[in-house]
Every structure is written in structure tokens, then in C-alpha cells.
Amino acid sequence: MTAKDDVDLRVRRRLRELRTRQNMTLEDVATRAQIDVSTLSRLESGKRRLALDHLPRLATALGVSTDDLLREDEQADPRVRGASHTAHGITFWPLTRHGPAAGLHAYKIRISAERNTPPAEFRVHDGHDWLYVLSGRMRLILGDRDFTIDPGEAVEFSTWTPHWFGVVDGPVEALVILGPHGERMHLQDQ
Known part of the structure; x- marks a missing residue:
């Protein structure tokens, strides 16, 4: 996997994660980002590669910075904590x-x-x-x-x-x- 593929995969995951966390549909984000819903769907699924001009519009549509879209996923604390x-x-x-x-x-x-x-x-x-x-x-x-x-x-x-x-x-x-x-x-x- 190339560095470009790694960034592409990371952004696709972040897009879906941020969109679902905010209870937004593909149509909601596409409308706000001023891109076609099918384009957004293909971006999330990996059927279309990201273009640099998509990033600022998608970040704005999701209410985050471009850096937030590009950053590595935070690893959750792997420890299981529960009371006996x-x-x-x-x-x-x-x-x-x-x-x-x-x-x-x-x-x-x-x-x-x-x-x-x-x-x-x-x-x-x-x-x-x-x-x-x-x-x-x-x-x-x-x-x-x-x-x-x-x-x-x-x-x-x-x-x-x-x-x-x-x-x-x-x-x-x-x-x-x-x-x-x-x-x-x-x-x-x-």
C-alpha cells in the first residue's frame, strides 16, 4: 500500500465516522459540500479516489478542519475496565x-x-x-x-x-x- 492509498483509506474512514457520528446522511454532507451524492458515496466506498479540492469542502460540510479529516485515527484505550x-x-x-x-x-x-x-x-x-x-x-x-x-x-x-x-x-x-x-x-x- 502506498502512502497515497494510506491517506485515501484514512480519509474515507474518517468521512464515514464523522458523518455517522453526526447522524448525517450522504445527501446531507453532499449538499453541504456541493458535490454529487454518488460522488460522495464512491469516495466513502473507495470506488473513487479523493481529489485535493474535495478535502476543504468535505471538512466544512462536517464542521471539522481539513487536518481533522487527514489525521490518524485515535486508538481507543485497549484495556477492558469493568467492575466485578x-x-x-x-x-x-x-x-x-x-x-x-x-x-x-x-x-x-x-x-x-x-x-x-x-x-x-x-x-x-x-x-x-x-x-x-x-x-x-x-x-x-x-x-x-x-x-x-x-x-x-x-x-x-x-x-x-x-x-x-x-x-x-x-x-x-x-x-x-x-x-x-x-x-x-x-x-x-x-
């Missing part, structure tokens, strides 16, 4: 932000030593659960099968199977990936 949440003997620390692809969310969890007796009835819900045990020994009941999951082992199962997980003989730390239904069940409804 405890429900029914399990503390969840978020490892993903809200809205990741496919609605999946990752958590580090700590299952307290008190969560050692399964309930009389097991839950079922939409989705799959995936767990990776970091430390401790986890007890997993799936239907009528009872498993002990040791550190370094992972499990994946359909949550349509009646299930419960707890500890064998002390606290457990694990990583878990949950879909929206599993997240709702494990973090709120348990």
Missing part, C-alpha cells in the same frame, strides 16, 4: 467490552469454596458455555453425568443440557465464554 459482579458464589470479571462479535463475552471467574452442593434442579437455556480451569478443581454436572475438571482442562457444552458447576474441594478460578443467554442466566438469574 458476584452472583450465587461466582465472581465474574469482564475480559471483553460490551458488544463483541457474535454477542460472546469472556470473563475470568472465581467460584467460591461454598459453591460445593448442587441444587435440586439444574438449569437449561439457549446457547453454549465454554470454560477453561486455571486453578482448583471444578465439578461439572451435565444431565446425569458428573465430571471433575482439573487445571489446564477446558469444557464446552450445550446449555440445553441441564447443568451446574461448582467446586470439588476449594475455590476455582477459570475463564468462561458466554453468549447472551448464558450471560443473562449466570450473571443475573441464578
